[in-house]
Amino acid sequence: MQPIIKTYVIPGDDFTHAGEASGKVKAMLKQLGYDSDAVRRIAIAMYEAEINMVIHADGGKATVEIHPDRVELTLQDSGPGIEDVELAMQEGYSTAPDEVRALGFGAGMGLPNIKKYTDDMKIESIVGTGTKIYMLVKAGKTS
Amino acid sequence: MKLSEIIEILKAQVICDSDLSLDYEIKTACGSDMMSDALAFVKDQGMLLTGLLNPQSVRTAEMLDMKCIAFVRGKIPGDEIIKLAKDRGIALLSTKYRMFTACGRLYSKGLGGGCDEE
Numbered sequence: 001m002q003p004i005i006k007t008y009v010i011p012g013d014d015f016t017h018a019g020e021a022s023g024k025v026k027a028m029l030k031q032l033g034y035d036s037d038a039v040r041r042i043a044i045a046m047y048e049a050e051i052n053m054v055i056h057a058d059g060g061k062a063t064v065e066i067h068p069d070r071v072e073l074t075l076q077d078s079g080p081g082i083e084d085v086e087l088a089m090q091e092g093y094s095t096a097p098d099e100v101r102a103l104g105f106g107a108g109m110g111l112p113n114i115k116k117y118t119d120d121m122k123i124e125s126i127v128g129t130g131t132k133i134y135m136l137v138k139a140g141k142t143s
Numbered sequence: 144m145k146l147s148e149i150i151e152i153l154k155a156q157v158i159c160d161s162d163l164s165l166d167y168e169i170k171t172a173c174g175s176d177m178m179s180d181a182l183a184f185v186k187d188q189g190m191l192l193t194g195l196l197n198p199q200s201v202r203t204a205e206m207l208d209m210k211c212i213a214f215v216r217g218k219i220p221g222d223e224i225i226k227l228a229k230d231r232g233i234a235l236l237s238t239k240y241r242m243f244t245a246c247g248r249l250y251s252k253g254l255g256g257g258c259d260e261e
Contacts, residue, residue, distance in 0.1 A: 019199065023205055026206065048179065105178055109177070116183070
C-alpha cells in the first residue's frame with residue numbers, strides 16, 4: 001500500500017504560527033482513524049521539532065509519510081546545525097536565547113521529548129549546513 | 144472534576160467556553176510556564192494552568208488533547224489567542240490566583256497531576 005505523503009513549509013521567525021503544520025498533521029491522522037495515543041505522540045514530537053526549526057533555523061521543510069502501521073516524519077532545515085548532538089539530547093541543555101524562554105520554550109526538553117515519544121529518532125546535523133531529524137512512530141488504526 | 148467545579152474553585156472568569164460543556168470531566172492537570180515541560184506530560188483529558196500568554200499555550204494544549212487552559216495571575220488573553228482556542232475547541236479561563244495557589248486549590252479538591260509518583 002502506498003503511503004500518504006504530505007510536505008509542509010515551516011516559515012522561519014514566525015513564532016505565532018509555529019505549530020500549525022503539526023496541528024494539521026494531527027487533525028489529518030485523527031480523521032484517518034489512527035489510535036489517539038499514537039496521534040498525540042506524533043503531534044508532540046513534530047511540534048517540538050517544528051518549534052526548534054522556528055527558533056534555531058529560520059524555518060525549513062517537514063515531510064510526513066503515513067503508512068498503515070507507522071508514521072515517519074522528516075524535518076529538514078538549513079540552519080546553523082547542532083555542534084554536539086549528544087549534548088543537545090540531554091534534558092535541560094539549551095542554547096535558546098532568553099527571549100525564547102520568555103515565549104515558553106528553551107527549557108532543554110525539546111529533543112528529549114521527541115526521543116521519549118517516538119519509536120525511532122535520528123539526527124543528522126552539519127554545522128553551517130543544517131539539521132535533519134527523522135522520527136518514526138508506530139501507529140495503527142483503531143477501526 | 145467537572146469544568147463547572149474548576150471554574151468555582153478557581154473563582155475563574157470564563158474568557159471563552161468554546162462550546163465545551165460545563166459537565167466536561169477533566170481528569171488531570173498540569174501547571175507550567177514552560178511548554179516543553181507541559182509537553183512531557185501526556186495524559187488524557189487534562190487541563191493546563193499557565194502564565195504564558197501567547198498562542199503557543201493553545202497549541203501546546205491542542206497537541207496534548209487538553210480542552211481547557213486557565214491563565215493564572217489574572218491574565219487575560221488577546222483576540223488572537225481567543226480565536227485560536229475557539230477554532231481548536233479549547234475553553235479559556237482566567238483566575239486571579241497565582242500559579243502555586245491555583246494548582247494547590249485544585250489539587251486539594253482532588254484533581255491530580257496524573258503522575259506515577261502521586
